[in-house]
Amino acid sequence: MIYREAGDFKTSYSADQQTFPIGFDRWTVRVVVIFAFLVVPFLINDYWEKSILLPFLIWSLAALGLNILTGYCGQLSLGTGGFMAVGAYACYKLTTMFPEVNILFVVLLAGVVTALVGILFGLPSLRIKGFYLAVATLAAQFFLVWLFNKVPWFYNYSASGQINMPEREVLGFIVSGANAEPWATYLFTLLFVLVFAVIARNLTRGRLGRSWMAIRDMDIAAEIIGVPPLQAKLSAFAISSFYIGLAGALFFGVYLGAVEPTEAFGIDKSFLVLFMIIIGGLGSIAGSFIGAAFMVLLPVLFKNIMVGDFGWPTDTVQHFIFMLVGGLIMFFLIVEPHGLAQLWRITKEKLRLWPFPH
Amino acid sequence: MSPAVLNTIEVFLNGLMAGVMYSLVALGFVLIFKSSGIFNYAQGVMALFAALTLVGFQTGQIPFAHLINVVFGTDYHHWGEGMNTVLAIILTMLIMILLAWIVEKLVLRYLVNQEPIILFMATIGLAFFLEGLGDLMWGANIKVLNVGLPSGGSFWWEDVTRTWASEGSDYYGMYIDVLDVWAAGIAVVLVVALTAFSQFTKTGRALRAVADDHQAALTVGISLRTIWVVVWSIAGFVALVAGIMWGAKSGVQFSLSLIALKALPVLILGGFTSIPGAIVGGLIIGVGEKLFEYSVGPMIGGATENWFAYVLALFFLMFRPQGLFGERIIERV
Numbered sequence: 001m002i003y004r005e006a007g008d009f010k011t012s013y014s015a016d017q018q019t020f021p022i023g024f025d026r027w028t029v030r031v032v033v034i035f036a037f038l039v040v041p042f043l044i045n046d047y048w049e050k051s052i053l054l055p056f057l058i059w060s061l062a063a064l065g066l067n068i069l070t071g072y073c074g075q076l077s078l079g080t081g082g083f084m085a086v087g088a089y090a091c092y093k094l095t096t097m098f099p100e101v102n103i104l105f106v107v108l109l110a111g112v113v114t115a116l117v118g119i120l121f122g123l124p125s126l127r128i129k130g131f132y133l134a135v136a137t138l139a140a141q142f143f144l145v146w147l148f149n150k151v152p153w154f155y156n157y158s159a160s161g162q163i164n165m166p167e168r169e170v171l172g173f174i175v176s177g178a179n180a181e182p183w184a185t186y187l188f189t190l191l192f193v194l195v196f197a198v199i200a201r202n203l204t205r206g207r208l209g210r211s212w213m214a215i216r217d218m219d220i221a222a223e224i225i226g227v228p229p230l231q232a233k234l235s236a237f238a239i240s241s242f243y244i245g246l247a248g249a250l251f252f253g254v255y256l257g258a259v260e261p262t263e264a265f266g267i268d269k270s271f272l273v274l275f276m277i278i279i280g281g282l283g284s285i286a287g288s289f290i291g292a293a294f295m296v297l298l299p300v301l302f303k304n305i306m307v308g309d310f311g312w313p314t315d316t317v318q319h320f321i322f323m324l325v326g327g328l329i330m331f332f333l334i335v336e337p338h339g340l341a342q343l344w345r346i347t348k349e350k351l352r353l354w355p356f357p358h
Numbered sequence: 359m360s361p362a363v364l365n366t367i368e369v370f371l372n373g374l375m376a377g378v379m380y381s382l383v384a385l386g387f388v389l390i391f392k393s394s395g396i397f398n399y400a401q402g403v404m405a406l407f408a409a410l411t412l413v414g415f416q417t418g419q420i421p422f423a424h425l426i427n428v429v430f431g432t433d434y435h436h437w438g439e440g441m442n443t444v445l446a447i448i449l450t451m452l453i454m455i456l457l458a459w460i461v462e463k464l465v466l467r468y469l470v471n472q473e474p475i476i477l478f479m480a481t482i483g484l485a486f487f488l489e490g491l492g493d494l495m496w497g498a499n500i501k502v503l504n505v506g507l508p509s510g511g512s513f514w515w516e517d518v519t520r521t522w523a524s525e526g527s528d529y530y531g532m533y534i535d536v537l538d539v540w541a542a543g544i545a546v547v548l549v550v551a552l553t554a555f556s557q558f559t560k561t562g563r564a565l566r567a568v569a570d571d572h573q574a575a576l577t578v579g580i581s582l583r584t585i586w587v588v589v590w591s592i593a594g595f596v597a598l599v600a601g602i603m604w605g606a607k608s609g610v611q612f613s614l615s616l617i618a619l620k621a622l623p624v625l626i627l628g629g630f631t632s633i634p635g636a637i638v639g640g641l642i643i644g645v646g647e648k649l650f651e652y653s654v655g656p657m658i659g660g661a662t663e664n665w666f667a668y669v670l671a672l673f674f675l676m677f678r679p680q681g682l683f684g685e686r687i688i689e690r691v
Contacts, residue, residue: 142665143665326485
């Protein structure tokens with residue numbers, strides 16, 4: 001009834017090309033964003049911050065990054081964990097070397113460093129593709145984690161081999177370290193996620209995004225019609241790594257505060273982000289968020305039900321969740337290989353005609 | 359010979375043995391990839407699952423004991439003394455065949471004609487599922503697998519090699535694990551058996567036909583579904599062998615499923631479609647990473663085995679994207 005475009009007339013090109021052409025979508029997004037910025041900070045507590053909102057936001061950012069590379073440009077990557085580690089360590093090194101620089105810029109710079117590393121490890125993609133490329137990115141994953149473990153310069157020669165985030169402020173509010181308030185860390189992360197989600201959305205429907213999609217759909221054909229594969233692939237690697245680097249920096253700086261590379265950025269993280277974009281939807285910005293929400297909330301939900309309500313031991317529940325996640329991945333691939341975002345798209349098509357279908 | 363040379367030879371030999379173990383896992387990948395074009399990420403977890411099931415049968419555990427105890431408040435763990443190893447192996451094999459059948463029935467059947475990447479993701483899902491199932495069925499603790507294969511260092515070989523060392527040098531002989539030698543022997547037998555099976559039996563011919571061309575195979579009346587069940591059963595068998603070998607070597611534990619990742623560079627070197635390629639690739643990776651760790655490792659902090667195989671594969675890919683024995687990649691628009 002409310003979800004329709006009848007009567008929603010566009011009189012200019014910019015109105016026609018806006019991100020959400022349907023009024024209902026536009027208003028929903030506005031309400032959600034206002035709610036997230038103005039209401040949630042007053043309601044948030046430690047539990048919601050640490051186990052739901054921050055992981056959701058940070059993994060959404062990582063999923064956005066991987067989705068640019070895998071979903072839009074078609075380059076399968078299993079190196080997400082490694083690139084997140086680059087972001088985290090770049091953030092740590094920069095903020096300890098230049099303590100006076102605002103943390104906002106440090107996080108952005110960490111993203112830039114990761115982008116450079118991403119270009120380096122993206123070079124093989126010019127010659128190899130598919131599973132072969134996945135193995136090449138595995139080299140990045142294992143090599144980078146090994147590097148951060150073995151070279152003491154990266155962890156400032158600390159005895160434990162860990163890196164610890166010092167306290168940093170934005171506009172006088174502490175956003176990292178043990179004394180940060182939940183609402184401050186939440187708003188700080190939300191700001192990054194919102195800004196870069198908007199940028200990603202606009203990138204992917206512009207010239208660059210179209211060249212990525214051309215490469216994804218058939219690279220040889222794309223080359224013939226004049227899409228430069230070198231630029232397209234390397235820019236996808238750079239931008240994707242930038243996002244993943246941001247996520248890594250936030251994951252370390254704002255969320256965890258102290259990390260050890262093997263534990264925090266292992267291969268399981270690469271798979272986790274890959275699952276998010278598969279379940280959410282390859283080649284969809286909304287899908288990245290849906291997938292991240294799904295993979296973050298599902299274990300929390302089942303843990304609460306099984307451990308909290310049934311009183312089952314944690315390890316049994318852990319195995320159960322494994323089975324469930326695996327089963328769900330197969331289920332979604334069978335029912336809808338394009339992910340939850342596609343299901344949502346179909347629902348919207350139906351909603352437009354409801355309650356009077358043809 | 360000087361001890362340095364002998365040490366290098368020892369590292370080389372141990373690398374060969376490690377390579378055989380990688381090849382065992384890679385074999386299962388190649389089998390499934392050849393016949394269905396599916397890159398089966400779950401191969402490593404299948405090895406883990408097979409090993410867990412085997413230990414479970416051997417020691418007489420009750421499947422899902424933890425879950426049953428939790429739900430019904432009972433305290434079951436074992437149903438008796440356990441069973442004979444041979445019987446346990448046969449039962450495990452039956453379970454693996456059942457698994458192949460279920461996978462075909464519930465998953466693969468619906469994914470025919472999907473893109474390879476979707477199928478790959480589905481096998482990752484399968485890997486997670488099996489991992490959870492295995493732990494839930496048999497418990498997550500590290501288990502000892504003993505199927506009666508000899509293990510430990512070979513004294514005979516130590517004595518022989520000690521005589522090779524030059525006079526007066528302080529050399530104690532080479533260490534070679536007998537279990538590794540057994541694994542190598544079993545791998546050879548396995549490859550010969552698989553080759554014979556695909557060359558001389560009717561099913562084997564059908565397998566090769568499917569590998570060549572799905573559509574053509576369908577038109578001459580070969581049932582793809584049956585073939586897939588057969589292939590996944592064989593891959594299950596290979597996983598069982600790999601699981602026994604790895605389990606006997608380092609205990610049955612979660613890390614067993616990670617060898618699937620190590621099998622990837624092996625496959626890249628050997629080519630995804632070649633059985634001899636899987637063996638040669640495994641040997642190159644095994645020897646390469648051991649020699650690198652021995653020669654360069656100490657200079658740059660050690661533990662290079664974590665990434666060396668992947669980097670080697672990466673450089674190799676630059677020059678020969680289809681692998682050593684792989685078929686030439688031809689692309690058309």
